[in-house]
Amino acid sequence: MNPHDTAPRAPHTTNPTFRIVFHAPEIPGNTGNAIRLAAITGAELHLVEPLGFNFDNAHLRRAGLDYHDLALVTVHASLAAAWQALQPERVFAFTGSGTRRYDTIAYQPGDVLLFGQESTGLPDDVLDDEMVTEAVYLPMQSGRRSLNLANSASIVLYEAWRQHEFSGS
DSSP states (O other), rough: GGGGSSEEEEEOOOOOEEEEEESSOOHHHHHHHHHHHHHTTTTTEEEEOSSSTTTHHHHHHHTHHHGGGGGGEEEESSHHHHHHHHHSOOEEETTTTSSSSSSSSSTTTTEEEEEEETTSSSSSHHTTOTTOOOEEEEEEEEOOOOOOOOHHHHHHHHHHHTTTTTTTO
């Protein structure tokens, strides 16, 4: 018997519900891992088109394993459509050019954690969007290009959840 067969389909009511947004993700394995991350933590995952894959992709299914039905995933046709649906109070855009380190933020339930596509990150028009509260970075050694998208989302989400004492776990 699969242990997920009896797992609740919605996050615990005390979960702070952080929202991860991937803007135009390209690699199905990263999104599959983010689906698993959302299911494990009770976060919402929002994907902004265009997507570099479809949901029939074997890499997406393999990375998400059997967590797809336990995750809250929404696909939006555009960033404007995502903002309309989410009505966020705070949006933190994660970028190598951010001005604030990720662990100095006091995360609040409902915060949007916005990440760009794997090859180019967030474009300037997204970073300049009026909905973006602040551009944030994860520290890395100098001369390194970037951290994996799913890993970045995991680091930030767990920091946000830790600040709320892993409520709902």
